[in-house]
Amino acid sequence: MAMPQSKLSPPSLESAATTENSLTTLVKLFSVDMVAAGSSSFAVSPFIAIVDRSIIENTNGKTPLVQGLKQGFATFFSQPLHFITTRQFRLVYAIYFSTYLTANVIDTSCEHLSRDKTQTSAAKFVGTTAVNMSACIYKDRAFTRMFGTVATKPLPALSYLLFAARDSLTIAASFNAPPIVSQWIQTEGILNSTKASDTLSQIACPALMQVLSTPLHLLGLDLYNNSSSTTGQRFSLIRREYVKSVLARVGRIAPAFGIGGVGNNYVRSYRQQILANQ
Secondary structure (H helix, E strand, O other): OOOOOOOOOOOOHHHHHHHHHHHHHHHHHHHHHHHHHHHHHHHHHHHHHHHHHHHHHHHOOOOOHHHHHHHHHHHHHHOHHHHOOOHHHHHHHHHHHHHHHHHHHHHHHHHHOOOOHHHHHHHHHHHHHHHHHHHHHHHHHHHHHHOOOOOOOOOOHHHHHHHHHHHHHHHHHHHHHHHHHHHHHHHOOOOOOHHHHHHHHHHHHHHHHHHHHHHHHHHHHHHHHOOOOOHHHHHHHHHHHHHHHHHHHHHHHHHHHHHHHHHHHHHHOOHHHHHHOO
16 A cells, blocks of 8 residues: 655755855855955055054154154155055054954844844944954054054053053944934934935044043053153143144044945945845
8 A cells, every 4th residue: 555645845945045045145245245344444544554653653752743644644655555565554454354344244144134223233332342442452552562662562451451442432433323323413404314414423423532532542552651650741641642632533533434434335335236136
């Protein structure tokens, strides 16, 4: 007697094809994320590398800020190909490429997994802060030694903590605050265009945060360069260097997470074409 056929059926070819298509789409989206991170970072890193070195050499008294900026840009414009091969450039490029790539991949992954805005924002803050903080502290330690005026020595633990606090504030202002501020701008009727409010908030938030984070940066550098200074001397240095250092860091952060962020978002907008064809 013939045995009854099982009612269980193998996975459908349609289901397998859907899964494969989903993975293919995800790979394409991650590829766009990588191109966006790479192109944005390459565009802003020369400027940031020059400003960072100039701030360090100004703080330790090696070279006045304006003179350092002039020398840095003169070198870049006269020898651009040589400049992008220097360790100075490579360290800065590594920071922003890894930070933007982490933020982009988290965004895409959360979107793929249907996570809500709160979960996405939290994941992005934790992920980008961890990556950016590690890379920035490594760069700051290297720059402080490369361009310092004292013999190479370990960076003080308090300098690490100050740099970590500085970077956490910057990340929050660069990746988490802009969407919230953009929504507020539109709600208050300041700007009705979503694109315009997104661009304004992406540039303004990181720049304004430098008002709070610059003292942390200056103190961290001074702890390394002048380990024997008194508390009064440290506050005197911060007061003396504050305004021009804020202006320099605003000029630095505007391209780093402002203009760079706008460029990153522009390249990532091509994801919509991939999603439309899914």
